[in-house]
Amino acid sequence: MTRPSSPWRVPxxxxxxxxxxxxxxxxxxxxxxxxxxxxxxxSLDDIAAALHVTxxxxxxxxxxxxxxxxxxxxxxxxxxxVACDEARAAGASGRExxxxxxxxxxxxxxxxxxxxxxxxxxxxxxxxxxxxIKALKSGIDQEIRALIRAGIADGSIAVRDPxxxxxxxxxxxxxxxxxxxxxxxxxxxxxxxxxVDLFVNGLAPRTRQAPSGKST
Numbered sequence: 702m703t704r705p706s707s708p709w710r711v712p713x714x715x716x717x718x719x720x721x722x723x724x725x726x727x728x729x730x731x732x733x734x735x736x737x738x739x740x741x742x743x744s745l746d747d748i749a750a751a752l753h754v755t756x757x758x759x760x761x762x763x764x765x766x767x768x769x770x771x772x773x774x775x776x777x778x779x780x781x782x783v784a785c786d787e788a789r790a791a792g793a794s795g796r797e798x799x800x801x802x803x804x805x806x807x808x809x810x811x812x813x814x815x816x817x818x819x820x821x822x823x824x825x826x827x828x829x830x831x832x833x834i835k836a837l838k839s840g841i842d843q844e845i846r847a848l849i850r851a852g853i854a855d856g857s858i859a860v861r862d863p864x865x866x867x868x869x870x871x872x873x874x875x876x877x878x879x880x881x882x883x884x885x886x887x888x889x890x891x892x893x894x895x896x897v898d899l900f901v902n903g904l905a906p907r908t909r910q911a912p913s914g915k916s917t
Contacts, residue, residue: 724762732773736816740824774821777814785844795852807893819878
């Protein structure tokens, strides 16, 4: 696992900026450790050691390991939230906007935070924390459904059940986190392009060929 450079090893500058950089480093290091070892097999001591700081230092940036996992989840989800906002505002067909969102979704899942985005709810978190994560995930699901419904309305998407289509898309994209590795033969961008081609272009209406070979 490639370690991020520790901001504790650089000369201090603006205090607010330093705090932001250090918190970002804590969250990134945690995300990479959770992906490599799993949440329960990663200790705060492991994360502190990777950053060359003491465990008490981490408490300046996160209150506990559960909050750390949630912060990793939020960091990944923030990328999808921005993508959803842009897709909602774009002046394009439902299918074109869905293509853009699916591409960004695949990139987010292959990022350092992808494992936390998908697996956070399954890590024996408190009921309150689990409910927060579930609600945020539901928001993304509703955004995908809305784009599919928009595509159905404008004729650019040909499916009958937006809910099932959204489940199929998200399920396939989320599964990337189970098998993707940084040293994979395909880059994150290439995987995103292939998923778009398979799952989104496959939703486009097709002309039916008559026996004579002419389309109907």
